[in-house]
Amino acid sequence: MSGFAALVGRELRLSLRQLADTLAAVLFFFVAGTLFPLAIGPAPEVLGRMAPGIVWVCALLAALLPLERLFGADFDDGSLDQLLLSGLPASAVAAGKALAHWLVTGVPLLAASVPLGLMLRMPEPAFGALVAGLLPGTALLSLLGTAASAVVLGARRGAVLLPVLVLPLSVPVLIFGAAAADAASVGLSARPNLLLLTAYLAAALPLCPLAAGAALRGAAA
Amino acid sequence: MLTARALAAFRGGRLVFRDIDFDLAAGGALLLSGPNGSGKSTLLRILAGLAPAETGQLLWDSTDALADPISHARRLAFVGHTDAVKPGLTVSENLLFAAHAVPGSTGKGAKRTGRDAAIADALDAVGLGALADLPARYLSAGQRRRLALARLALRRDAPLWLLDEPTLGLDVASVARLGALLQAHREAGGLVIAATHLPLPLAGAGELRLQ
Numbered sequence: 001m002s003g004f005a006a007l008v009g010r011e012l013r014l015s016l017r018q019l020a021d022t023l024a025a026v027l028f029f030f031v032a033g034t035l036f037p038l039a040i041g042p043a044p045e046v047l048g049r050m051a052p053g054i055v056w057v058c059a060l061l062a063a064l065l066p067l068e069r070l071f072g073a074d075f076d077d078g079s080l081d082q083l084l085l086s087g088l089p090a091s092a093v094a095a096g097k098a099l100a101h102w103l104v105t106g107v108p109l110l111a112a113s114v115p116l117g118l119m120l121r122m123p124e125p126a127f128g129a130l131v132a133g134l135l136p137g138t139a140l141l142s143l144l145g146t147a148a149s150a151v152v153l154g155a156r157r158g159a160v161l162l163p164v165l166v167l168p169l170s171v172p173v174l175i176f177g178a179a180a181a182d183a184a185s186v187g188l189s190a191r192p193n194l195l196l197l198t199a200y201l202a203a204a205l206p207l208c209p210l211a212a213g214a215a216l217r218g219a220a221a
Numbered sequence: 222m223l224t225a226r227a228l229a230a231f232r233g234g235r236l237v238f239r240d241i242d243f244d245l246a247a248g249g250a251l252l253l254s255g256p257n258g259s260g261k262s263t264l265l266r267i268l269a270g271l272a273p274a275e276t277g278q279l280l281w282d283s284t285d286a287l288a289d290p291i292s293h294a295r296r297l298a299f300v301g302h303t304d305a306v307k308p309g310l311t312v313s314e315n316l317l318f319a320a321h322a323v324p325g326s327t328g329k330g331a332k333r334t335g336r337d338a339a340i341a342d343a344l345d346a347v348g349l350g351a352l353a354d355l356p357a358r359y360l361s362a363g364q365r366r367r368l369a370l371a372r373l374a375l376r377r378d379a380p381l382w383l384l385d386e387p388t389l390g391l392d393v394a395s396v397a398r399l400g401a402l403l404q405a406h407r408e409a410g411g412l413v414i415a416a417t418h419l420p421l422p423l424a425g426a427g428e429l430r431l432q
Contacts, residue, residue, distance in 0.1 A: 006321035013317075017309035078303030081271055082319065082372070085294040221272040 003088045004096055011100030021066065026108045029062035033116045044121045051122035052130055052181030056174055058116070059109050059134060063141040064166060066105055068159050070097055070149045075219065084220055091213030098146035098209065106138030122185070129184035132194055133177040136201040143201075143208035144169045150212035153219040172200055222247050223268075223286070223381060223412055228277035230263050237263055238431050241277070245414070247380075248407045250423045253416040255431035261416035262302060264431070265383050268414060269299045298376035302385040304369040308358035312349055312368060315357055316340045319372045343374035346402055348395060363390040370399060373406075382406060384415040396422060 015022045036054050037047055074080040083093045113134055117127060148165040152158035180193035222245060229239035237260035245251055253261045266272040268279065270290040279286045286293050306315055320336050320343075344350045347367040352360070360368065366389060373382055382403070388396050400422025403413050415421055 003321055006318050010318040013314065014307060014309060076303075077307070078301045078305035079307070081266075081269075081299060081301050082305045084271060085269060085297065085299050086318070086321075087291060087295045089291055221266075 003086055004092055007083070007086070007088065007093065007096035008100050008103075011097065012103065015100070015104040021069070022104050023108075025062045025065045025105045026112050028065055029058050029109055029112055030116060032058045032061060033120065037120065048121040048123055048185075051117055051120035052126055052185065053178045054120055055113050055116055055122070055130060056134075056137070056178045056181070059113065059138065060141060060167075060170055060174055062109055063105055063138065063145060064163055066101065067145040067149045067162055067166070070101060070146060071153050071216070071219075072149070072158070075153055080216070080220060084216065089213060090216045091209040094146055094150060094212030094216060095209040098142045098212070101146060102139050102142035106142050109138055110134050122181075125187065126181045126185035129190035129194070130181040132190065133180040133197055136194075136197045137173050137177045140173050140197070140201050140204055141166075141170060143204045144173075147208040147212040147215070150215035150219070153215065173197065176200070222249075222282060224278075224280040224283070225268075226278040226280065228264070228267060228279065229275045230260060230267060230272070231275050232260070232263055239276075241429070241431075243427070243429055245412050245427075247410040247412070250403070250407060250413040250415070250426035252421060252423065252426050252428045253414065253431060254418070254428055259431035261431055262385050265299070265301075265385050265414065265416055268381075269297060269383050270294060271299075296379055297381040297383060298373050298379040299383045300369050300373065300385060300387055302389070304365045306357050306360070306365045306368050309356065311354050311356055312360070313337075313340050313344065313353040315368055316343060316371060316375060319375050339375060343371040346374040346398065347371045348398055363392060363395065366390050367395055370402070374402060377406065377409070377411075380411050382411060382413045384413065384417075386417055386419075387415055388417065388419050388421060 033054060036050070040046060040050070071080065074083060084090055110131065113130060114127060117130060122130070145166050148162055148169070151165065152161045155161060176193040176197045180190035180197070183193060184190045225241055225243050228241040230237050241264065243251060253264060255261055263272060267274045270287050270293045281293070281296070317340070320340050341350065341353065344353055347370050349364065349367055349371065352364070357365065357368065370387060387399060391399065403423060407413060413423060413426075415423065
């Protein structure tokens, strides 16, 4: 357990030192979100209707941004060998990476989703469901992204492969997440969609680190 | 303590070596030599459990060493040909993660100072003590190599040290410091296996020549 805590501490310290890279995802989230009113016009009824979907698509794309370097930097400079030889199972290394990715990307996106929703005139009742959906949603994106970035490690054109792997797996996250906020904005219950999201998270929580750990071992060999 | 039996490895579909046999007793040292591409680094990665061997066995105290890669990883320290140094962290912060494995160094308060003392001690062992708070991006290539070697000084409890070209870019004084570190490790019963083209200060080391 102390090794896992040390790993997460190391990752957080590294992202704190590369603050520009860390904030890039949140900035991208905002900039991409503000493009929509410019493209489809500022009419409140149209924007408000589309707002939950816009926030979710932007969050999905923003969470992809830091994934390429998630293992890439450690793979290139030899740190990955040190992590794999630290006495932690490879799947625990992957789980630590996923947790750190969620803390430095998912949580800021969660916080930024409310101001972006306000900017897009999202209906008030939808905010609770949006945040309640983004909470398991961003965690899922971190887990799926960690597994995918471990799989493409060492592959040529890994940066191109990564979204191709992550985006199809993220489709259920997007559907249920946006549907939860949509349902709440028209006064329906968001609960079924949130439960489906959480079920997906319950499956990904053990499976993604296992898959990522196996992929890391393969990449190091 | 460490015995290799008929190890063979493929890399990129090509046989790099076969029939590697050696025995190392406590305090022993083995130098891997051979031309570029002869499989020295591959053999070290197999010995570390990072890469699988095609055939053959690696025994630690007569039991299969690679059956449990995690406990094998706990008894070894590995310095690869890359330095694994993060330019954004300071010199001492680069050792923080490696230091979590130092006995009695987890947690807060007194134990935390134990960890910091272990890091300071490791930096002194490679002559980087004065640079502890410098961001690692300002280090020269030789200093980065010394920082990578400082991980060894943190893992004095690990009996098996695997080194890939440890003296690359080091000055004479640093090679002498590494020699002292390796000597102390062997006197305490540790094993050293190093791949190198340059003469290493390892008295009485065996040599394994790869073709």
